[in-house]
Every structure is written in structure tokens, then in C-alpha cells.
Amino acid sequence: MNSASAAGSSGRLSDAYLTPGSTSFADFLGSVAPELLPARRPLPPGSAADLAPHGTTIVAATFPDGVVMAGDRRATMGNVIAQRDIEKVFPADEFSCVGIAGTAGLAVEMVRLFQTELEHYEKLEGSTLSIDGKANRLSALIRNNLALAMQGLAVVPLFAGFDQRARQGRIFSYDVTGGRYEETAFHSVGSGSMFARGSLKKLYRNDFTADECVTATIQALYDAADDDSATGGPDLARRIFPVVHVITAAGQVRMPEDQVAAIADSVVAGRMQRPDGPNAALN
Amino acid sequence: MNMPFYVSPEQLMKDRADFARKGIARGRSVALLQYADGIIFVSENPSQALHKVSEIYDRIAFAAVGRYNEFENLRIAGVRLADLRGYSYDRRDVTGRGLANAYAQTLGTIFSSGGEKPYEVEIFVAEVGDEVSDDKIFRLTYDGQIADEHGYAAMGGDAETVAAYLAEHYTEGLSLDGALRLAVAALAHTAAEGTEERIIPAGDLEVAVLDRTRTLPRKFRRLNGDSLSGILAGA
Numbered sequence: 001m002n003s004a005s006a007a008g009s010s011g012r013l014s015d016a017y018l019t020p021g022s023t024s025f026a027d028f029l030g031s032v033a034p035e036l037l038p039a040r041r042p043l044p045p046g047s048a049a050d051l052a053p054h055g056t057t058i059v060a061a062t063f064p065d066g067v068v069m070a071g072d073r074r075a076t077m078g079n080v081i082a083q084r085d086i087e088k089v090f091p092a093d094e095f096s097c098v099g100i101a102g103t104a105g106l107a108v109e110m111v112r113l114f115q116t117e118l119e120h121y122e123k124l125e126g127s128t129l130s131i132d133g134k135a136n137r138l139s140a141l142i143r144n145n146l147a148l149a150m151q152g153l154a155v156v157p158l159f160a161g162f163d164q165r166a167r168q169g170r171i172f173s174y175d176v177t178g179g180r181y182e183e184t185a186f187h188s189v190g191s192g193s194m195f196a197r198g199s200l201k202k203l204y205r206n207d208f209t210a211d212e213c214v215t216a217t218i219q220a221l222y223d224a225a226d227d228d229s230a231t232g233g234p235d236l237a238r239r240i241f242p243v244v245h246v247i248t249a250a251g252q253v254r255m256p257e258d259q260v261a262a263i264a265d266s267v268v269a270g271r272m273q274r275p276d277g278p279n280a281a282l283n
Numbered sequence: 284m285n286m287p288f289y290v291s292p293e294q295l296m297k298d299r300a301d302f303a304r305k306g307i308a309r310g311r312s313v314a315l316l317q318y319a320d321g322i323i324f325v326s327e328n329p330s331q332a333l334h335k336v337s338e339i340y341d342r343i344a345f346a347a348v349g350r351y352n353e354f355e356n357l358r359i360a361g362v363r364l365a366d367l368r369g370y371s372y373d374r375r376d377v378t379g380r381g382l383a384n385a386y387a388q389t390l391g392t393i394f395s396s397g398g399e400k401p402y403e404v405e406i407f408v409a410e411v412g413d414e415v416s417d418d419k420i421f422r423l424t425y426d427g428q429i430a431d432e433h434g435y436a437a438m439g440g441d442a443e444t445v446a447a448y449l450a451e452h453y454t455e456g457l458s459l460d461g462a463l464r465l466a467v468a469a470l471a472h473t474a475a476e477g478t479e480e481r482i483i484p485a486g487d488l489e490v491a492v493l494d495r496t497r498t499l500p501r502k503f504r505r506l507n508g509d510s511l512s513g514i515l516a517g518a
Contacts, residue, residue: 011388017360018389025366036371116370123338123362 025120026113026141038109039144049152053082055107057192057224057231058089058099059217060160060171061200062185063208066248067160067169070217071099072192072225073240074232084235089243093118096134096161097245097252101190106148107155114138131163135172135180143178158189162247169247192224192231199223202280211263214244214255218267219277234264299394299401303425306403307349312439314449314469315346315407315432317418318462321494321502322409325466326439328489331507336491338503340365340377342411344493348439349404349425357386357406374500379410383421383429391427401425405438411493411502415456437469448472460514463490463506467515485512 016032026037034040053075060069071088074081082104089099090111098114100107117137122128129137138159145155159172171183186204188196199220208216218234221242225233234241241264244255271277313326313335324336324346335354336346339361347354361382369377386406394401406423420432435453437445448469457465467488471481490506497504506514 012392013360013364013385013389017363018356020356020359025363025370028363029367029370033367033371112370116366120362120366123366124359126332126334126337 023121023124024137025117026137026144028120029113037113037144038106039148043148043151043153045151047152048148050078052106052153053077053086053104054230055086055088055101055104055190057188057190057196057221057228058101058158059188059193059196059200059220059224060099060158060183060186061204061208061213061217061220062169062171063210063213064206065169065210066162066246067171068210068213068217068244068246069097069099069158069160070214070221070242070244072221072232072242073235074230075104076230081232084232084238085240087243089245090115091245091252091254092134092159092161093122093128094251095128095164095247096131096159097247098138099158099160099189100155101157101193102155103148103153106145106153107157110141110145110155110157114141117141130165131161131170134161135159135182138172139174139178139180142174142176146177149176156189158187160247162249162252164249167249188220188224190224190231192221192228195227195231196220196224199277203278210246210248214246214260215263215267217244218242218260218264222267222271223277234268236265236268296395300426303394303401303403307405307425307438308440310348310439312437312441312445312470313346313348313407314435314437314445314466315409315420316435316449316453316457316462316466317415317420317433317455318457318459319415320459320496321411321492322418322420323459323462323466323492324407324409324490325463325470326489327470327483327487329487335489338491338501339382339408340369341374341500342493342502343377343379343382344409344491344503346407346409347404349402353402354404354406357389357402357404360389361386361408379408379419379421383408383423386423387427387429389427390423390425394426407432407436407438409493411495413495444472445469459492459494460517463511463514464517485515 029036055075058071069089073085075083075086092098154176163170171187173181173183173187186200203216203219222233224231241260244260245252246255311327316323326335328335337358339345345358365377393399402425408421410419412418422430422432435449471483492504493502494504
């Protein structure tokens with residue numbers, strides 16, 4: 001059966017469509033068009049790690065009104081820069097977003113599946129999933145990808161959202177087996193993540209405004225790019241700057257390019273004076 | 284040995300159609316109007332949880348009358364079909380026409396198959412375009428017939444009275460407020476043959492729009508609570 005056509009032999013929607021029950025799009029896909037699920041595709045043995053571009057560093061940090069997620073724009077294939085302006089932070093729904101590190105193609109596919117999954121639930125149930133429910137669904141999608149991860153096609157997302165019940169921003173990180181860990185204050189994933197996390201450790205305050213929080217994440221990405229060749233810094237010549245999403249009680253928005261550019265310019269200007277970035281107090 | 288009675292195919296289909304029509308006529312009506320910025324759906328439905336009008340996809344909405352369990356099944360099937368199409372192709376490739384066709388095939392097959400009882404439902408599938416002229420509205424009946432609608436349409440218990448009222452008062456290019464008030468007046472008109480006009484309380488209305496001016500890709504929006512009573516009070 002053609003995966004995108006619903007018709008059985010008589011032209012009517014098949015039973016899989018009309019059977020009530022599951023609110024999961026991924027489960028539905030598994031029953032009518034399993035070949036569309038990345039995890040159901042047979043893969044020949046051997047490592048596929050060097051076949052496709054990799055996305056690199058994502059950082060997220062909370063502030064009193066919500067949470068910020070930022071991602072650099074570089075994708076690499078071995079020593080080659082595969083793309084300079086890739087986008088690795090995506091809206092998941094109105095109050096959450098997801099950033100991806102790892103095999104870019106699979107990660108983008110997983111994000112599309114996750115977005116559809118959340119919207120599908122919302123339409124069928126008439127209400128949105130709780131933020132923990134969303135985080136768990138993402139966990140399940142990653143878990144299904146374990147076989148691919150073992151052949152070098154790992155996808156490691158970072159999930160952030162505004163918890164409408166607790167009225168605060170929350171961050172979740174994952175491992176390749178689908179393990180889900182809630183992070184406090186800030187977190188980073190991808191090849192430059194240890195440098196970014198070290199940077200945020202020194203810069204983070206818990207009374208940030210949204211703009212200060214964005215500045216801190218861009219400083220962290222700058223530090224990651226400084227020490228990790230796979231992470232791209234602000235590209236001043238081409239005017240390519242990180243993708244930044246800000247999530248508050250009002251919903252999630254992608255910060256307009258010119259605002260990100262202004263903050264990135266001030267960060268770069270500061271580095272002209274002191275290349276290692278702002279000095280933290282010694283005690 | 285019992286001899287089965289002979290029933291002519293015409294009679295069989297007529298009986299099934301009568302059965303479905305009776306079921307549909309028991310429910311309340313749903314009215315649909317095109318206005319300047321989109322398409323509005325209005326129905327009398329005191330329940331806040333069981334919807335007659337719902338979102339299918341970015342630009343597509345669904346409204347139904349008749350048996351709840353049957354049209355709820357069709358709605359879920361529509362959401363699944365639309366999400367699958369959008370996932371395997373692109374969001375722009377999900378069209379109201381494709382969905383209406385799938386519904387027509389499904390309803391038609393069920394209606395004419397001997398083993399199943401016909402669905403007692405009638406459905407609107409509406410898709411809002413960038414311009415009023417790009418809007419598409421399909422009406423599907425219990426037997427899988429499909430028809431194009433323009434401007435306004437009504438279905439359900441008192442559909443003919445509602446449609447007659449709309450035919451008399453509808454003009455093109457209405458504002459949202461104007462379209463809502465006209466639809467509510469049309470629904471209220473039905474039970475008021477020759478008597479005083481009924482007033483439907485705002486809490487008993489289910490109102491939703493496909494609003495082409497929304498900047499988000501998803502154009503479906505429900506109107507309820509204060510915004511709804513505010514518009515109605517402005518009449």
C-alpha cells in the first residue's frame with residue numbers, strides 16, 4: 001500500500017484510521033506506514049557514522065519568566081563544514097522547543113515526527129500534553145532509534161518548555177537509550193557542550209532578564225566555538241548568527257534575526273577587548 | 284422453509300436513506316458562513332467537551348451533525364489522514380478536497396454495503412484560502428454524496444429553515460461580528476416559527492473560525508467565553 005494513500009481496495013478509509021484508541025501519531029504510523037519511521041528501516045551492518053552531516057552544540061538556560069534555547073549554525077562531516085547556516089532548534093509546539101545534536105538528517109526527521117506527535121494528540125484529545133508527557137514522548141522516539149545509534153547514527157536532543165502548571169521554564173536532556181533527565185538552570189548538548197557548560201557555570205545568574213539570558217547562551221556558544229572546531233561561532237562576514245528561541249507564559253517565539261545579531265555583535269565587541277570573555281568574580 | 288421476502292434495490296436504498304435522514308433530523312443544526320477574513324462555524328451545543336466543530340489541519344476544519352460516536356470516528360480518521368499526508372509530503376500538500384474525497388468514499392461504501400448500518404451523519408469539510416475566492420467548502424451526506432457550497436450552508440435538524448433565513452439575509456464580505464450575529468440569528472429563528480425570536484445564551488453556542496489573517500500556520504480558533512458574549516452583546 002502506498003504509504004500516503006489511505007485507501008483500501010474499496011477506496012474507503014481502512015480500519016486503522018477508523019479504530020478509536022491510540023492518540024499517538026508514531027503508533028499510528030507504525031501500523032499503517034512503518035517504512036516512514038526511521039527506526040523501522042533496515043540498515044546494513046557496519047558503521048554509518050561518517051556518511052552524513054552532524055549537528056553540534058545546543059544550549060538552554062532558564063530565567064524567572066521562562067527558558068531560552070540557542071543553537072549554533074554549523075553542520076560538519078569529518079573535517080568538512082557541511083553547512084554554515086543549518087537550523088538545529090525547532091519549535092515543538094506552542095510552549096516548547098527542541099534542539100538537536102547528532103546525525104542531522106535523522107534528527108530533523110525525528111523533530112518532524114515529534115512535532116506531528118504533539119499536534120496530533122492536541123487535535124484528537126482537545127487538550128495539550130503536560131510538559132512531562134511531551135518529554136516522555138520524545139524519550140520514546142529516541143529509544144526506538146537505539147539500533148541506529150549503535151551504528152553511529154545517534155540523535156541526542158535537548159528539550160525545553162514552559163510548564164504552565166508550575167509557571168516556570170524546564171529543561172530535559174536525553175541519552176541515546178531514551179533516558180530522560182531533568183536539568184536545573186542550564187544545560188548543553190553536542191560536541192561543544194562541555195565548553196558551553198563551563199562557560200554557563202560562570203556566567204549564569206538566576207535573576208536574568210530574557211535578553212541577559214540570551215546573551216549568556218550566546219557567550220556560551222562563543223566559548224564552545226572557541227575550543228570545538230565543529231561548533232560555529234557568529235559569522236560576522238556572512239551575518240549568520242545562532243538560532244534563539246525564547247519560551248515564556250505567552251508561548252514560544254524565535255527571536256528575530258536583527259535582535260540576535262545585535263546581542264551577538266555586542267558579545268563579539270566584548271571579545272575584541274578580552275578574547276576569553278567576561279571575567280567572573282573570584283569569590 | 285422460510286422464503287426471504289424480495290426487496291427491490293430501490294426500496295432497500297430508500298429505507299436506508301430514510302433511516303439515516305431521521306437520525307440526522309433529530310439533532311440541532313450547524314451553520315457555516317464565509318466572511319471577509321475566513322469561515323465561521325456556529326452550532327447550538329451546550330456541551331463544552333463534546334465538539335461538533337473541530338480542527339483537522341492548518342487550514343482545514345470539520346463540522347458534523349448526527350450521531351456523535353460516528354462522526355467522532357470520522358473526525359479522528361480525518362486527523363490521522365491529514366497528519367500522515369503532511370508528514371510524508373509537506374504541510375501545504377494536505378487539502379480539503381483530498382479529505383472530502385476520502386470521507387465520500389468511506390460514507391458511500393458503508394451506505395451501500397449490506398453488512399453495516401449507514402452512518403447517521405452529515406459533514407462539512409472547509410478549507411480556508413488566502414483569498415475569499417480560494418475558500419473551499421464541501422458538504423458530505425450519509426450516502427457519500429459530495430457537494431460544493433458557497434457563501435453559507437446549514438445542516439442538521441432544521442437545516443432548511445436555517446438555510447432559508449441565511450439565503451434571505453446573507454451578504455458577501457461580512458465582518459466576523461456580523462457573520463456571527465447572522466448565524467446565531469439564523470439558528471435562533473428555527474424554533475421560533477411565527478412566535479417571538481428565541482435567544483440562545485452564549486454558553487450554549489459552539490463557535491469556531493478558520494481565520495486567514497492568523498499569522499500562525501494553524502488557522503483554526505475557537506471563540507468562547509467573554510469574546511463570544513462580547514460580540515453577541517454588540518448586536
